[in-house]
Amino acid sequence: xxxxxxxxxACLLLTxxxxxxxxxxxxxxxxxxxxxxxxxxxxxxxxxYNDGVRYVKKADKAQAASLEAKDPGKKDKQAKEAQxxxxxxxxxxxxxxxxxxxxxxxxxxxxxSSRKLGKYDEALAAYxxxxxxxxxxxxxxxxxxxxxxxxxxISDAQQAYLDLYSGDRGLAGKLLGAMKxxxxxxxxxxxxxxxxxxxxxxxxxxxxxxxxxxASLTRAGTAASWR
Amino acid sequence: MLLAALLAVAATARAxxxxxxxxQLPRGFPPPAVPADNxxxxxxxxxxxxxxxxxxxxxxxxxxxxxCHQPARAFSDGRALALxxxxxxxxxxxxxxxxVAYSISLGWTRREPRTLEAQMLEPMLNEHPVELGxxxxxxxxxxxxxxxxxxxAGFAAAFGEPGEAAAGxxxxxxxxxxxxxxxxxxxxxxxxxxxxxxxxxxxxRGEHDVLPASAKRGMxxxxxxxxxxxxxxxxINFAGNWRDAKGATGAASFAVDGTSVRPVRVPTLRxxxxxxxxxxxxxxxxxxxxxxxxxxxxTQAARGMSLDPRLPRAGLTAxxxxxxxxxxxxxxxxxxxxxxxxxxxxxxxxxGG
Numbered sequence: 001x002x003x004x005x006x007x008x009x010a011c012l013l014l015t016x017x018x019x020x021x022x023x024x025x026x027x028x029x030x031x032x033x034x035x036x037x038x039x040x041x042x043x044x045x046x047x048x049y050n051d052g053v054r055y056v057k058k059a060d061k062a063q064a065a066s067l068e069a070k071d072p073g074k075k076d077k078q079a080k081e082a083q084x085x086x087x088x089x090x091x092x093x094x095x096x097x098x099x100x101x102x103x104x105x106x107x108x109x110x111x112x113s114s115r116k117l118g119k120y121d122e123a124l125a126a127y128x129x130x131x132x133x134x135x136x137x138x139x140x141x142x143x144x145x146x147x148x149x150x151x152x153x154i155s156d157a158q159q160a161y162l163d164l165y166s167g168d169r170g171l172a173g174k175l176l177g178a179m180k181x182x183x184x185x186x187x188x189x190x191x192x193x194x195x196x197x198x199x200x201x202x203x204x205x206x207x208x209x210x211x212x213x214x215a216s217l218t219r220a221g222t223a224a225s226w227r
Numbered sequence: 228m229l230l231a232a233l234l235a236v237a238a239t240a241r242a243x244x245x246x247x248x249x250x251q252l253p254r255g256f257p258p259p260a261v262p263a264d265n266x267x268x269x270x271x272x273x274x275x276x277x278x279x280x281x282x283x284x285x286x287x288x289x290x291x292x293x294x295c296h297q298p299a300r301a302f303s304d305g306r307a308l309a310l311x312x313x314x315x316x317x318x319x320x321x322x323x324x325x326x327v328a329y330s331i332s333l334g335w336t337r338r339e340p341r342t343l344e345a346q347m348l349e350p351m352l353n354e355h356p357v358e359l360g361x362x363x364x365x366x367x368x369x370x371x372x373x374x375x376x377x378x379x380a381g382f383a384a385a386f387g388e389p390g391e392a393a394a395g396x397x398x399x400x401x402x403x404x405x406x407x408x409x410x411x412x413x414x415x416x417x418x419x420x421x422x423x424x425x426x427x428x429x430x431x432r433g434e435h436d437v438l439p440a441s442a443k444r445g446m447x448x449x450x451x452x453x454x455x456x457x458x459x460x461x462x463i464n465f466a467g468n469w470r471d472a473k474g475a476t477g478a479a480s481f482a483v484d485g486t487s488v489r490p491v492r493v494p495t496l497r498x499x500x501x502x503x504x505x506x507x508x509x510x511x512x513x514x515x516x517x518x519x520x521x522x523x524x525x526t527q528a529a530r531g532m533s534l535d536p537r538l539p540r541a542g543l544t545a546x547x548x549x550x551x552x553x554x555x556x557x558x559x560x561x562x563x564x565x566x567x568x569x570x571x572x573x574x575x576x577x578x579g580g
Contacts, residue, residue, distance in 0.1 A: 162433045166255040203435070210430055213450040217255070217430075222462035222469065222476045225537075 045100035052092030052109055059085030059116065082116075089113040097126075104134035108143065115147050123147045138168040145175040149182045152193055154200055157182075161207065169211065169218060176211070179204050253422025254431035256463055257471040259328035262342060265410045267417065271385040275415025276567075277378075278408060283371055284351070285312045286360030292350065292412065295321040295358070298567035301498035302419065307509025315356030320509040323502045325495050325563070328417040329469040331479040335492055335507035338479055343413040351409075365405050369398035378403065385411055421497050421563035422463070429557070438557055445554030448547055454525075456551070458537030459484070465496035465558065483534050485524050486510065498563065500556045514555055518548040 032050045039047075059082045066078030093110035096103060111126035127144035131137050145160030157179060164172040183200055186193055215221040248267035250258055261267055278284060279292045290312035296302035302324035304310075309317040319335050332338045333346040340346040350358040361368060372378040382402035383389075389402045397405040425442070428434040438446070449456045459482050462469050467480025481490035486506050505511040511520065525539030533540070543551070 158433065162431070166431050206435055207433075209447075213446060214430055216450065216457045216461040217463055219473075219476050222467065225458050225461040226468055226477045226480055 041099045045096045045103060045106065048092050048096035048099060049103065049106050049109075052089045052096060052106075052113070055085045055089035055092060056109060056113060059083075059089055059113075063116070086113045086116040090117060097129075102133055104130040104137055104140070107133065108137065108140045111140065111147065112143055115143065115150060118150070120147050120150045124151075136167060138164060138171050142168075142171040142175050146178050149178055152195065154195055158203060165207075165211070169215075173211065176204060176207055250420075251418075252420065253427060255427070256420065256422050257473065259417055259420075260470050260472050260474075261328075261417065262344065265344060265413060267414055268385060270381070271411050271414040272418050274378075274381040274385045275411035275413065277381065278412050279415055283368065284359055284361065284408075286357065286364060287312045290359060292359075295350070296324050299501070299564055301325055301421070301501040301564060302567075303502040305503070307504045309358075311357045312360050313357045317356055317358065319507050320504065322494065323498060324416060324419050325421050325497045326464045326466075326469075327419060329464055329471060330466075331468055331470045331475050332492065335494075336489065338481070343416050344409050347409050347412060365397035366400075368408075369400040369403045369405060372408070373400035373403040382407055382411075419563075419567070421560040423562045424497065424560040425557040426554075427560070439553065441550050441553040442557045443554075445547075445550035445552070446557075448543075448551055449554050453541060454539050454543065454547075454551070455537045456521075459493045459535075460496050467493040482537075484538060485520060485534055496555060497558050498560055500559045501564065514552045515548065518543065518551055522548060 032053060033046050062078050062082035062085060066075050066082060069075040069078055090110065090113040093106050093113060096106040097110055100106065107126045107130035111123040111130065114120075114126060115123035124144060124147050127140045127147065130140040131144070134140070141160055141164045145157045145164070148154070148157035148160060157175070161172055161175050161179070164175060179200070183197060183204065186195070186197055190197070216225050248269065250267075252258065279296075282289050282291045284291055285294075293302075294312070295304045295309050297304055300323070304321040307320060309319065309321040311317060322333075322335065327333070327343060332341050333343065334340070334349075340349070352359075352362045354360075354362055372382070379401055386402060386407050389399070389404075393404075393406070399405070422431075425437045426446075429438045448454045449460075452458075457465075459467055459480065461467055462476065467482075468475060468477040470476070480493040482493055483490050486508070491507050499505075500514065503512060503514070505514070505517050511517045521539055522543035524534065526542040527533070528538060529541045
């Protein structure tokens with residue numbers, strides 16, 4: 001079963017790393033790196049990565065269109081297209097990662113496209129690799145949390161939330177949103193899991209309350225209280 | 228002031244390049260800011276810790292930083308107003324030393340000093356009133372420490388072998404100099420980081436059963452706009468703006484909360500259950516008394532007499548006050564207190580001399 005939670009990709013820009021916000025579930029604009037003529041393995045990896053980013057961007061669009069479509073035929077067509085594009089993206093990221101083993105972004109999106117194709121175990125392994133290359137990599141932590149959800153590994157997803165919470169509350173909030181979506185899906189289909197959904201519900205509500213209350217603990221929250 | 232200038236500019240002298248210091252930071256705590264001329268090292272921290280507790284750093288030989296900053300009281304002293312080595316009363320309550328590495332300014336009432344190194348000169352050298360009473364005794368201090376083999380080795384390990392003393396150094400003997408004493412103690416102070424309270428376990432480690440229900444209700448009040456505590460006691464240290472390796476979140480946080488006409492620095496509430504009596508003048512003996520004060524400010528605000536819009540906007544019931552106290556209790560970090568309670572801590576006493 002695939003998670004019913006739609007996730008839009010926030011693809012990373014490899015050359016200029018900062019300024020990439022991955023929040024709120026809004027559609028973000030992946031950016032490519034400058035193309036190069038001299039083709040070292042690292043260059044080829046970048047080029048494959050850029051191809052992957054292009055596919056992911058198109059795939060996310062198709063998936064969003066499928067979710068929005070009213071007409072069942074169109075819905076189906078867009079969903080199929082999305083799957084195809086995620087498949088191409090996955091091939092590109094696999095290629096990028098094999099050309100340059102040390103590119104955490106490639107592993108992160110390898111995970112992302114695998115997850116979109118329902119290959120959760122492969123996705124988890126890829127996020128693991130991304131996190132080992134870049135400890136604390138917030139995007140990978142968040143995506144990994146969503147992969148745990150896809151596998152109904154709730155306590156792992158909760159741990160992922162806590163790991164994110166102290167470093168990136170925006171992404172933690174995104175994962176909490178995904179958990180709410182997971183819960184809604186499970187509620188709609190109660191026989192699908194042995195997990196105590198009321199406990200999960202209570203946990204989600206408590207975390208949402210804590211996050212709301214302690215916003216003034218963060219850098220931005222502190223600065224805001226002393227305007 | 229010559230010494231202050233020296234502290235600001237003197238080179239780190241002959242110490243080799245310091246190995247990167249491994250901060251032991253609780254979840255949610257950023258790496259603190261460290262002055263470029265006083266990088267952290269374990270050797271320096273160990274040395275500073277010894278000096279902080281050492282009664283040789285006083286005119287009487289029986290007083291130390293720890294006399295007014297006792298670990299068991301989260302580095303405060305249990306008195307309304309602090310008492311100097313020779314028995315003089317200080318104008319203020321001894322501030323707890325909790326997460327001081329993140330403070331933008333130090334002390335209750337002024338926006339200076341802004342570094343731990345500069346702050347330390349006050350307790351060491353102040354004469355009106357005397358705190359440690361070291362003014363004029365610096366050469367004797369340096370010599371006494373240099374004659375102690377452990378210290379000689381400790382200074383050499385932390386700072387390297389001696390060179391010639393920089394101009395303006397109040398004292399130098401062997402590897403020991405006054406500036407190095409100050410720097411070592413400051414490095415130790417930067418490790419006084421507290422983030423292991425029940426509150427932290429609840430919020431950052433997801434231990435949802437660790438806070439009693441009353442404390443959770445107090446937490447909701449504390450962070451609510453109506454009660455407003457977190458409007459001033461915000462940030463990781465519940466003390467408003469802070470400074471870390473990335474810079475400051477804003478200006479040092481001073482506010483009026485009914486204890487003084489002039490703004491007072493917002494103190495941390497971490498470990499506050501251990502630091503009675505309260506406020507810059509120690510006027511309140513208990514947290515209940517502090518809450519009664521805020522409740523009264525709320526009652527006044529409800530009648531249109533508010534000192535600060537962030538203060539409570541209405542009175543607080545007895546239950547609400549008790550819940551707020553329960554929440555403040557949850558900010559106590561037992562490991563922080565026990566971590567520094569060395570069994571051989573000198574029992575320092577004031578008076579005489």
